[in-house]
Amino acid sequence: MSTEQPWRSPMRDQMEDLLLDTRERINGLLAAVIAVAEDLSLEAVLDRLVRSACALVGAGYGALGVIGEDRRLSHFITVGIDEAGIRSIGDLPTGHGVLGLLIREPKPLRLHDLGQHPIASGFPPNHPPMRTFLGVPVRVRDEVFGNLYLTEKQGGVDFTQEDEDLAVALAAAAGVAIQNARLFEDSSRRQKWLEAGMELSSRLIMEPHAGDAESLDIVAGTALKAADASVAFIGVPAGDGVIRCRSCLGVQGIKAGQELVVSSAVTGVFATGESFVAPEPRQVFEHAIVETLGPVLVCQLGHGNSGNGVLVLARAHGAAAFTQADAESSSIFGSRIGLALDLARVSALREQDLLLTDRERIARDLHDLVIQRLFAAGLSIQSLRRFTTDPVAHDRIAAVTKELDDTIRKLRDTIYSLRTADVEREPLTGRILRVVRESSRSYGLIPKVSLDGPVDSVREDLAAQLLPVLSEALSNALRHSGAEEIQVSLTVSGDDVQLCIKDNGHGFSGPATESGLANMRYRAGLLGGRCDIDTIPGEGTSVKWVARLS
Known part of the structure; x- marks a missing residue:
């Protein structure tokens, strides 16, 4: 019985080897595409793209250069060189030489020897030797996102057309993954x-x-x-x-x-x-x-x-x-x-206003009710002296009267402290509102207040000049203008603080009272500012006080 094998055509063997190799390449491409698309982190997608491309075409080194708005490489991801090697090389490429060519002309490029290209710019010190080269652009929709650089084909041979086709296909699939990662990010x-x-x-x-x-x-x-x-x-x-x-x-x-x-x-x-x-x-x-x-x-x-x-x-x-x-x-x-x-500022001002109002009420009640009653009790106790001649009783009456006097004095100190507590630490907005409230209390007219800008950031020496000016201008408007409406506005903007007090009173046709105006102008001058008064008879008066912040 014959043991000879059936005759096979050498061409058939070659075809089967080619089909097997093609199948492996396609499977490798599919695996690379899946690997690239597995993560939604942009950094992870880019890193997997470079690693998958190196494995797919058998490259020893790979990199992805991301193109920035200035058409230079803004980001560079490398595979094949460890961290110590990257540090020894120094600054990463920005897009000179062949790398810049791919930025200007985004199309696939294969080279037998990278260093022999006419526009090659050479390698920096400590850079590993690289000869064979394959570069393909990575597009996201119609935009060139960056370029994929692959070097040192295994075996020392050149990259083939098939390698280029696989890299182009992988770059196209990676564009979709990069777009998805961008959207997720x-x-x-x-x-x-x-x-x-x-x-x-x-x-x-x-x-x-x-x-x-x-x-x-x-x-x-x-x-x-x-x-x-x-x-x-x-x-x-x-x-x-x-x-x-x-x-x-x-x-x-x-x-x-x-x-x-x-x-x-x-x-x-x-x-x-x-x-x-x-x-x-x-x-x-x-x-x-x-x-x-x-x-x-x-x-x-x-x-x-x-x-x-x-x-x-x-x-x-x-x-x-x-x-x-x-x-x-x-x-x-x-x-x-x-x-x-x-x-938050409005809420803080409201709380501060409630606190100050409550303090004033407590102080008023202490003064009008408690102190008056203690004073009356002291007088009553002193009147008991005429009903006795006992020296001990007289001494006791004097001691009780002195204790009542001390209590009244302490209450008055408490009232004063309630009305002036934390004035130094009180924000400027609160002090402005307090001046407006106290100035207008006896006139039945409440001015409208507008505060604009970082008022509470105004330094203390400026605030010390501003508050007396506000009080003086308000007092003049309330006493002499006959106004039905008064507006107070303070604006902190740029390098200026502007205080404006405007009323709709009868105005005046003669010169302004020089003493009050001179005082306000003097305070503005200390701070490199000015003070102006505009008045129209029958329509009202406006006082504008400006000081420099710096």
Whole structure:
């Protein structure tokens, strides 16, 4: 019996080997696509793309360069070089030489020897040798997201057309995964901003705080976490191209009250209310801290006239840039928090007004009821002296009378302390309301008060000049104008404090009383300001007092 094997055509064997190899390649491509799409984290998707591409085409090294807004490589993910090797190489590529060619001409590129290309820029010291090269663009929809770089084909051979086709197919599938990861990341960021804004606004309104400084520190800290930033500070306008820092977290060399020179883009936020992002800190402000900072996000807290200022967030040098989702979400966050800060101030003023009113009531009751009764009791006890001649009884009556006198004196001290308690520590807003209330108490006319901007941040020496001016101007309007309505407005904006007292009284045609006006002008002059009086007979008078903040 014959044991010979059936004859097989060599061509058939070659075809079967080719089909088997093709099947393995297709299975490898499917496995690579599945691996890339398994995670929704953008960083994980990009890392798996590079690793899968290296395994698919047999590359020793791989990298993915993400193209930034300036058409240079903003992010570089490598496979095949360990952390120590990356550190020894130094700065990552930004898009020169062949890498830049792929940015300018996003199409597949295969090279036998990378270093021999006409525009090759060479390798930095400590860089491993790389010869064979395959580069393909990675597109997300119609946008070139970045480029996939593969080098050192196993076996020392060149990358083939089949390798190129597989890499192109993987890059196309990866584009979809990158888009999904981007959408998921944007959604997560928006959710994080939204939750932070809701929690913080409730906290600002419902929980008591020591004042604006503490509230702003809480805002800065919350925003720092929501934005994954390393630096956060809140600033208000302090002149052309300058903002004054009111709260600062995470940066050395800047403290509350310090002024920083900023770009017109920052000051423009006060006018437009629109958030903006900058990939480089030098696009935002001029200061030594820019050396340690990376991408920056600026948003407004509330509306332009609220006086809450702008929130500036910065990530560390080399960190991921802020996205459009961050800019849009921070605008919503800023509007919500600005409103919460305004409501918290109104609530604090209301509580303070209730406290002061209650203190005044207690003081009045003590004076009108308790002291008068004690005084009457003392007189009655003293009248008992005429009913006895006993020296011991006289001494006892004198002792009781002295105790009553001491009690009355202590009560009067208590009344005084109730009326003047914590005046030095009382916010300026509360002292303004108290001056208005006390000045108008006897006239049956309650002035309307408008406070705009960070009033409580005004320094004490300025407040010490402003309050007497307010009292003087109010007294003149109440006593002499015959007005039915008086408006008091205080605006803290930029580098000025503006106090305006306006009435609809009969005005005057002659010169203003020089003594009162001179006093107000003198106080303004001490602070580099001015005082103007405008009057129209029959229509009313307006006193405008302006002082410099700095």
